[in-house]
Amino acid sequence: MAGEKRLSKRLRKKRLWGRVSNVYAFLVYLFIYVPIIVMVIYSFNDQKNNYYWNGFTTEWYEKLFTNSDLVGYLGISLIVAVAATIISVIIGTIGALGLVRFEFKLKSVISNSLYIPIVVPEVVLGISLLMLFEIANFPLGMTTMILSHATFCIPFVVIIMRGRIAGMDLSIEEASMDLGANRLITFFRVTLPLLIPGIMSGAFMSFTLSIDDVIISNFVAGPYATTLPVKILSMVKTGLSPEVNALTTLMVLVLLVGILINNAVQALLKKRALTNIKSYF
Amino acid sequence: MAEHIVSLKKVNKFFGDNHVIKDLNLDINEGEFLTLLGPSGCGKTTILRMVAGFEDATNGTIEVQGERVEDKEAYERDVNTVFQSYALFPHMTVFDNIAYGLTVKKVPKSEITRRVKEMLELVQLMGFEGRKPDMMSGGQKQRVAIARALINNPKVLLLDEPLGALDLQLRKQMQIELKRLQKQLHITFVYVTHDQEEAMTMSDRIAVMNGGVIEHLASPDEIYKAPKTRFVANFIGESNLFTGKLESLENGIGGVATTLGKAKLELSGFEPGEEMHICVRPEVMKYSKEPVDGFSLRGTVKNVIFVGAQYRTLVTMEDGYDVKINRVKQNKDLKEGDDIYLYWEPDDATGIKA
Amino acid sequence: MSENNAMTLAPKKSFLKRNLPVVSTAGPISIWMIIFVMLPLLYILFISFMSRDVYGNIEYTFTTDNYKEMIQPLYLKVIWKSLKLAFLTTVICLVVGYPLAYYIASKPSKLAAKLLMLVMIPYWTSSLVRLFSINQLGMPNGFLNLLLLKLGIVSEPVDFLFSDGIVIMGLLTAMLPFSVLPLYSSIEKLDKSLLEASKDLGANPAKTFIKVTIPLTMPGIVGCVLLVFIPSLGMYYVPEMLGGGKVMLIGTLIKNQFLMTKNWPFGASLAILLILITLAMMWIYTRVGKLDELEVG
Numbered sequence: 001m002a003g004e005k006r007l008s009k010r011l012r013k014k015r016l017w018g019r020v021s022n023v024y025a026f027l028v029y030l031f032i033y034v035p036i037i038v039m040v041i042y043s044f045n046d047q048k049n050n051y052y053w054n055g056f057t058t059e060w061y062e063k064l065f066t067n068s069d070l071v072g073y074l075g076i077s078l079i080v081a082v083a084a085t086i087i088s089v090i091i092g093t094i095g096a097l098g099l100v101r102f103e104f105k106l107k108s109v110i111s112n113s114l115y116i117p118i119v120v121p122e123v124v125l126g127i128s129l130l131m132l133f134e135i136a137n138f139p140l141g142m143t144t145m146i147l148s149h150a151t152f153c154i155p156f157v158v159i160i161m162r163g164r165i166a167g168m169d170l171s172i173e174e175a176s177m178d179l180g181a182n183r184l185i186t187f188f189r190v191t192l193p194l195l196i197p198g199i200m201s202g203a204f205m206s207f208t209l210s211i212d213d214v215i216i217s218n219f220v221a222g223p224y225a226t227t228l229p230v231k232i233l234s235m236v237k238t239g240l241s242p243e244v245n246a247l248t249t250l251m252v253l254v255l256l257v258g259i260l261i262n263n264a265v266q267a268l269l270k271k272r273a274l275t276n277i278k279s280y281f
Numbered sequence: 282m283a284e285h286i287v288s289l290k291k292v293n294k295f296f297g298d299n300h301v302i303k304d305l306n307l308d309i310n311e312g313e314f315l316t317l318l319g320p321s322g323c324g325k326t327t328i329l330r331m332v333a334g335f336e337d338a339t340n341g342t343i344e345v346q347g348e349r350v351e352d353k354e355a356y357e358r359d360v361n362t363v364f365q366s367y368a369l370f371p372h373m374t375v376f377d378n379i380a381y382g383l384t385v386k387k388v389p390k391s392e393i394t395r396r397v398k399e400m401l402e403l404v405q406l407m408g409f410e411g412r413k414p415d416m417m418s419g420g421q422k423q424r425v426a427i428a429r430a431l432i433n434n435p436k437v438l439l440l441d442e443p444l445g446a447l448d449l450q451l452r453k454q455m456q457i458e459l460k461r462l463q464k465q466l467h468i469t470f471v472y473v474t475h476d477q478e479e480a481m482t483m484s485d486r487i488a489v490m491n492g493g494v495i496e497h498l499a500s501p502d503e504i505y506k507a508p509k510t511r512f513v514a515n516f517i518g519e520s521n522l523f524t525g526k527l528e529s530l531e532n533g534i535g536g537v538a539t540t541l542g543k544a545k546l547e548l549s550g551f552e553p554g555e556e557m558h559i560c561v562r563p564e565v566m567k568y569s570k571e572p573v574d575g576f577s578l579r580g581t582v583k584n585v586i587f588v589g590a591q592y593r594t595l596v597t598m599e600d601g602y603d604v605k606i607n608r609v610k611q612n613k614d615l616k617e618g619d620d621i622y623l624y625w626e627p628d629d630a631t632g633i634k635a
Numbered sequence: 636m637s638e639n640n641a642m643t644l645a646p647k648k649s650f651l652k653r654n655l656p657v658v659s660t661a662g663p664i665s666i667w668m669i670i671f672v673m674l675p676l677l678y679i680l681f682i683s684f685m686s687r688d689v690y691g692n693i694e695y696t697f698t699t700d701n702y703k704e705m706i707q708p709l710y711l712k713v714i715w716k717s718l719k720l721a722f723l724t725t726v727i728c729l730v731v732g733y734p735l736a737y738y739i740a741s742k743p744s745k746l747a748a749k750l751l752m753l754v755m756i757p758y759w760t761s762s763l764v765r766l767f768s769i770n771q772l773g774m775p776n777g778f779l780n781l782l783l784l785k786l787g788i789v790s791e792p793v794d795f796l797f798s799d800g801i802v803i804m805g806l807l808t809a810m811l812p813f814s815v816l817p818l819y820s821s822i823e824k825l826d827k828s829l830l831e832a833s834k835d836l837g838a839n840p841a842k843t844f845i846k847v848t849i850p851l852t853m854p855g856i857v858g859c860v861l862l863v864f865i866p867s868l869g870m871y872y873v874p875e876m877l878g879g880g881k882v883m884l885i886g887t888l889i890k891n892q893f894l895m896t897k898n899w900p901f902g903a904s905l906a907i908l909l910i911l912i913t914l915a916m917m918w919i920y921t922r923v924g925k926l927d928e929l930e931v932g
Contacts, residue, residue, distance in 0.1 A: 098664065127902060
């Protein structure tokens with residue numbers, strides 16, 4: 001009797017603890033999401049300066065598509081992000097192969113230098129790149145933006161790819177060479193296809209890093225390669241127009257739809273793989 | 282010049298300071314099944330990888346069909362490899378895996394289809410061409426790996442412990458099948474294993490390796506009956522070893538003073554006064570209650586164990602060494618604690634240089 | 636004999652053939668890292684010891700003035716404030732993030748993956764817009780004041796902006812996801828049987844947490860410090876958006892030397908200071924990493 005009572009007390013304590021932790025988690029998530037919720041609400045606010053609620057409107061969305069230069073800045077952001085992603089995936093993947101598979105004199109220096117852009121505050125990388133371009137007399141613009149973005153994306157790609165390559169069975173590539181394929185054919189027919197999942201996550205990482213970058217871009221963008229974040233930063237002093245809220249809301253929407261589609265495709269592939277296996281037995 | 286299909290001359294290989302292959306010479310005959318047998322780390326896989334072109338010899342020459350190959354990349358050599366881990370391309374179907382060698386050589390499609398079909402028939406995997414490797418059993422994967430190598434008509438097939446990952450039953454079945462393939466196709470097989478029974482069953486010749494050198498290269502029969510070194514005697518099958526000095530040598534019969542007493546055996550190539558070992562297999566070891574002429578090896582029966590196919594008797598010698606005697610039937614008169622004298626027919630024992 | 640020796644020596648592949656694979660793979664990345672990372676950083680170190688003329692051009696004469704300039708009360712205050720705000724942000728991230736990471740790690744793996752995803756999604760939206768939302772919330776006529784007035788907590792609007800508090804808020808919004816990830820991965824790796832063993836040996840939950848859980852998740856804690864503290868020092872746009880011009884931090888100071896006052900040598904010396912702080916944190920990190928290895932191994 002006494003034992004039963006004690007047990008139920010323990011259970012009650014456990015349940016209370018569970019409820020408290022749920023509430024706690026909810027509050028933290030709320031804190032994380034409040035800025036986004038506010039952003040979405042203001043995108044429908046019928047007031048130019050966005051200070052208080054003045055009624056519902058879709059005016060800003062219409063403006064965004066009819067006469068706004070914001071879409072143009074987003075376009076520049078996308079071009080820079082795509083180009084930087086392609087460069088960093090190519091150089092990062094091939095470089096990771098070299099760093100994993102071969103020994104050479106500068107190997108440890110290069111390996112360690114990869115961590116510099118990751119750990120050193122971005123402002124330092126920003127000024128160092130700015131100085132590099134100024135000294136080389138290289139005009140700031142799309143090229144300097146793409147080169148700079150690739151510079152902070154490459155290390156992430158290398159680190160992701162290094163893990164994947166080190167985990168790969170070396171004898172698979174040896175088998176390809178053994179069967180008469182030279183190194184180049186082996187790379188394109190065997191190594192590359194097997195590295196696709198890693199390359200995808202490296203590309204995703206690069207793209208998200210590039211598209212949101214303000215600190216470094218602000219130094220190297222110059223007047224003709226203003227990306228959306230750089231533009232937004234320059235607008236802050238005069239106050240952001242609700243069109244920015246509308247544009248960002250749409251971008252979040254695209255992201256969410258992308259994640260959902262990705263999940264659905266993954267689930268479908270898994271299901272198909274399962275039925276495939278079943279059909280063999 | 283090309284009497285040997287593969288020929289290694291004075292090959293050395295260092296990994297850093299580690300000397301893994303030491304001045305090794307090896308000639309492999311055309312069409313034979315040669316096994317490199319030895320404990321792990323003896324250098325057998327390194328030899329295979331040097332012939333395949335995955336490792337460079339530090340010095341020495343390697344010839345395939347009388348042609349030096351050190352300057353050729355793996356993809357330029359007429360040898361193919363079957364890997365221990367199968368190393369199938371996981372992103373390709375069985376058909377594409379087998380066709381790979383022909384595809385990279387740009388062989389016409391119709392011919393590829395025809396030859397892949399032939400190969401599938403040869404390894405008895407018809408109907409599997411659409412599958413991916415991860416949906417196959419270990420034995421099936423190994424057949425694909427073999428077909429993938431054989432489709433290129435290699436001069437030599439190198440097999441690196443290809444059955445290592447299979448269970449015992451499947452191993453035995455695959456051993457027979459590999460031997461059948463080799464006989465049918467007349468291709469030289471160079472096979473690496475640490476399993477002596479596997480080597481015995483399949484090989485025409487076995488090279489027993491230890492510490493980067495070949496200790497004995499001969500037919501399985503000869504290696505078992507007349508091991509050249511102590512290591513070979515111990516590594517291949519069971520053996521009883523006696524150490525001593527050759528005292529006399531008359532009419533091909535040597536009298537040896539071993540540390541445990543006198544013994545004799547058929548000998549050639551030894552000089553009186555030489556230190557030597559005598560290797561006697563458990564199944565030819567004999568015993569008697571009375572001393573036998575020329576022998577004085579006394580011991581006490583420790584125990585008699587039934588091990589399924591045979592009875593095993595252990596006889597403890599004066600210095601504590603246990604001599605093994607194997608018999609299909611147990612002699613009724615032998616029991617624990619009996620004092621007996623050991624001997625053997627002079628032609629049943631082998632002399633090993635110390 | 637000597638002829639025989641020469642014959643048995645393996646012919647060496649041509650230099651190009653031997654080195655082509657290394658050069659073609661490791662070459663591009665090596666060149667990239669040298670040109671875009673190492674040389675510029677060396678140049679920063681170099682000009683941090685150079686002086687400049689009245690027009691802001693660099694004069695190549697050695698001086699330590701740029702480092703001496705940092706000791707001026709004005710700049711010391713900026714450096715001190717930057718360290719203070721970064722430190723507070725890091726502590727709050729740990730205190731808020733650790734329980735959340737623990738909460739996520741205690742859930743089944745599928746749910747945990749979704750919860751982690753929820754932490755990361757906001758990070759994929761423009762951090763500037765999120766900061767601006769906070770800015771809008773904190774305005775005298777923004778949501779927060781509206782709420783406080785309605786609830787009767789305050790009688791007239793409070794100006795939240797331009798204070799250290801809202802800058803820390805902003806840094807938290809930007810940094811919280813990065814603190815949860817390393818904490819989660821080290822808590823997730825934690826061997827649950829160790830906690831049970833501790834309970835079994837009579838330690839109460841609080842003691843178990845301090846004596847077992849915290850030391851075992853130290854790598855995650857230090858990783859979190861590394862990922863939050865260092866970037867917080869350089870994020871110049873957060874104080875700019877939320878603190879108006881009033882909260883000056885080291886990141887803005889460095890930026891201004893390059894984009895406004897054109898005093899490269901002084902900016903470079905401040906950058907070197909940030910690099911030194913980073914190196915010190917890295918050194919601590921590797922020490923803790925090693926410590927951890929010793930204890931586990």
